[in-house]
Amino acid sequence: MTDTITPSPSAPAAIQPIAPVFPSRGALRPLGLDEVRLTGGLWGDLHQLNADVIIEHCYGWMSRIGWITNFDRAAGVAGGAHDGIEFVDSEVYKLLEAMAWELGTRSDDVLETRYKDLVQRIGAAQEADGYLHTSFGRESQRPRYSDLEWGHELYCFGHLIQAAVARLRTGHDDDLPAIARRLADHLYLEFGPSGRPAVCGHPEVEMALAEFGRATGNARYLELATLLVERRGHEQLQTTLYQGHEYFLDDLPVRDAAVLRGHAVRALYLSSGAVDVAIENDDDELLAAVQTQWANTVARRTYITGGMGSHHQNEEFGDDYELPADRAYAETCASIGSVMLSWRLLLRTGEPRYADLIERTLLNGIFVSPREDGRAFYYANTLHQRTAGEEETASGLSERAEATLRAPWFEVSCCPTNVSRTLASLPGYVATSDDAGIQLHQYTPMQLDTTLIDGQRMRLRVSTHYPFDEKVVISISSDLVSPITLTLRVPAWAVDTAVATLNGEQVAVSGAAVAITRAFQQGDVIELVLPIEPRFTWPHPSIDAVRGQVAVESGPLVLALEDVDLPDGVTVDRVTVDTSVAPTRTSSGAAVSLRVHPPQATDWPFGAVERSAGAPFEADLIPYFRWANRGPSTMRVWLPKSDDL
Numbered sequence: 001m002t003d004t005i006t007p008s009p010s011a012p013a014a015i016q017p018i019a020p021v022f023p024s025r026g027a028l029r030p031l032g033l034d035e036v037r038l039t040g041g042l043w044g045d046l047h048q049l050n051a052d053v054i055i056e057h058c059y060g061w062m063s064r065i066g067w068i069t070n071f072d073r074a075a076g077v078a079g080g081a082h083d084g085i086e087f088v089d090s091e092v093y094k095l096l097e098a099m100a101w102e103l104g105t106r107s108d109d110v111l112e113t114r115y116k117d118l119v120q121r122i123g124a125a126q127e128a129d130g131y132l133h134t135s136f137g138r139e140s141q142r143p144r145y146s147d148l149e150w151g152h153e154l155y156c157f158g159h160l161i162q163a164a165v166a167r168l169r170t171g172h173d174d175d176l177p178a179i180a181r182r183l184a185d186h187l188y189l190e191f192g193p194s195g196r197p198a199v200c201g202h203p204e205v206e207m208a209l210a211e212f213g214r215a216t217g218n219a220r221y222l223e224l225a226t227l228l229v230e231r232r233g234h235e236q237l238q239t240t241l242y243q244g245h246e247y248f249l250d251d252l253p254v255r256d257a258a259v260l261r262g263h264a265v266r267a268l269y270l271s272s273g274a275v276d277v278a279i280e281n282d283d284d285e286l287l288a289a290v291q292t293q294w295a296n297t298v299a300r301r302t303y304i305t306g307g308m309g310s311h312h313q314n315e316e317f318g319d320d321y322e323l324p325a326d327r328a329y330a331e332t333c334a335s336i337g338s339v340m341l342s343w344r345l346l347l348r349t350g351e352p353r354y355a356d357l358i359e360r361t362l363l364n365g366i367f368v369s370p371r372e373d374g375r376a377f378y379y380a381n382t383l384h385q386r387t388a389g390e391e392e393t394a395s396g397l398s399e400r401a402e403a404t405l406r407a408p409w410f411e412v413s414c415c416p417t418n419v420s421r422t423l424a425s426l427p428g429y430v431a432t433s434d435d436a437g438i439q440l441h442q443y444t445p446m447q448l449d450t451t452l453i454d455g456q457r458m459r460l461r462v463s464t465h466y467p468f469d470e471k472v473v474i475s476i477s478s479d480l481v482s483p484i485t486l487t488l489r490v491p492a493w494a495v496d497t498a499v500a501t502l503n504g505e506q507v508a509v510s511g512a513a514v515a516i517t518r519a520f521q522q523g524d525v526i527e528l529v530l531p532i533e534p535r536f537t538w539p540h541p542s543i544d545a546v547r548g549q550v551a552v553e554s555g556p557l558v559l560a561l562e563d564v565d566l567p568d569g570v571t572v573d574r575v576t577v578d579t580s581v582a583p584t585r586t587s588s589g590a591a592v593s594l595r596v597h598p599p600q601a602t603d604w605p606f607g608a609v610e611r612s613a614g615a616p617f618e619a620d621l622i623p624y625f626r627w628a629n630r631g632p633s634t635m636r637v638w639l640p641k642s643d644d645l
């Protein structure tokens with residue numbers, strides 16, 4: 001560890017798209033944020049809300065509560081004690097990543113000035129050997145790497161490196177990538193082949209290093225990422241009474257595990273890094289292991305919203321089919337990690353099941369987090385709120401996940417900044433290309449303009465109100481000389497009902513895709529109809545917590561019943577649903593036939609008392625992601641079936 005190391009070779013990186021992930025090989029290639037422009041709709045509005053409000057909100061909070069000043073303290077230009085828990089550096093880095101994506105696609109002098117100021121202050125805190133952390137190694141602080149289980153040092157480094165990847169991919173090899181190179185080179189010395197054979201308690205740096213290797217062309221970073229993935233799972237990290245090896249994903253090597261387990265965010269970040277490493281090393285065994293874990297986790301350990309992690313204790317996955325609605329943890333960051341993992345697997349394989357889960361998770365598990373005004377966030381995402389919560393104060397820090405309504409900021413505030421960087425890179429998850437043409441995976445108003453591998457320029461526009469309407473219109477605005485294939489994903493729920501036309505003529509829907517091969521001409525119009533009639537969805541019978549209950553979905557949206565849509569004084573715990581009456585579509589979601597139990601005062605809530613179901617009435621359901629935007633309320637996704645039916 002005292003070896004000197006030559007500076008990283010500055011091999012010119014291949015031209016890369018402005019995209020959050022860019023594997024060197026795979027079935028599909030990502031398109032850049034400059035090639036897909038969102039033009040309103042649900043996705044576009046959230047992308048804009050992030051640019052207009054959320055980035056500023058995160059910056060304002062971290063300025064106010066000292067998390068940015070921590071870097072000045074570390075640099076010796078500000079006094080006072082470190083503010084916040086030991087991994088708050090990572091929040092500043094995630095915000096930097098969001099800023100970098102934004103600056104890569106539009107000019108904004110105020111944002112650019114702020115970005116450069118942040119980078120300068122972070123750079124000033126970097127030590128001569130490349131180490132950069134505001135919580136360790138200085139006088140009155142714990143020594144470096146003295147608490148790998150809980151210190152989150154490499155986790156923070158990973159987020160800095162990912163912000164640098166965003167800066168590189170947006171065409172700037174400047175100060176932040178230089179800081180990241182020094183840090184990554186330091187890491188290689190400390191944890192590389194000649195360094196200490198250890199891992200960080202919280203995975204993250206694995207995918208960051210793999211991506212940094214892709215973005216810089218420096219193979220050493222991929223080598224270190226590979227070492228860190230392979231080293232994990234050998235029971236090295238110190239356990240506690242409550243956190244065992246599984247919590248840290250240190251119980252089994254990634255390639256030997258069958259399902260995701262332990263801390264959900266850690267598991268999903270590690271899996272994402274493992275996919276990156278597997279792809280770059282052509283390691284099909286490792287890739288297949290993660291694919292198996294993905295499939296088993298989706299089949300048995302995932303909420304209908306795409307949320308993952310059913311234990312508040314340790315933020316962990318539960319057992320198979322242990323998915324309680326009212327105690328769902330389903331951390332926003334776990335949903336983001338799930339999208340990161342599925343996106344990597346989609347790019348590698350082209351299989352639509354990964355895009356299906358991305359859509360479900362984004363719309364229901366992530367878009368639920370920010371409040372409509374972008375100034376408060378959910379950390380945990382219950383599927384059943386029994387008591388109306390209290391508004392968080394605008395100035396106070398919320399406990400990690402105990403907010404019953406969205407909170408402006410948290411003591412552990414991983415979710416808001418994670419939402420911000422995800423929304424900033426949202427256009428990157430819509431479409432891809434391959435040697436044969438273009439694939440549309442998600443449907444939202446947008447304009448696509450890209451040059452295909454054969455040199456032809458393809459431009460198209462998508463007009464739609466999906467997921468609130470069923471029709472998606474794709475208008476071609478370029479003349480091609482030779483045929484390409486335009487592939488449209490058909491979500492699993494629409495495989496039997498989707499209809500597609502080209503210039504009014506019906507075209508075949510084949511399973512989960514519509515593929516049209518043609519020398520497209522300006523004026524060609526493709527219509528895809530994805531019927532979104534609301535439907536009852538029944539749970540797997542082994543999910544005890546919601547047995548005898550149904551959810552209502554409309555297209556990709558999970559719907560929810562909120563008490564503000566019930567008669568006065570009725571909470572969601574007193575209703576049952578009449579499943580013999582099909583749900584009907586409304587402008588806001590769906591209407592269902594409910595019954596309300598009259599209040600029953602008893603000394604003992606069990607016994608041979610037959611429940612009275614009450615008279616039927618109709619009530620509206622709204623998209624789950626919109627709940628709790630009308631003040632404190634009770635809410636539930638799973639509705640008990642009326643028992644006299």
Ligand SMILES: [Zn+2]
Nearest residue numbers: 331333414415
């Ligand atoms: Zn989080």
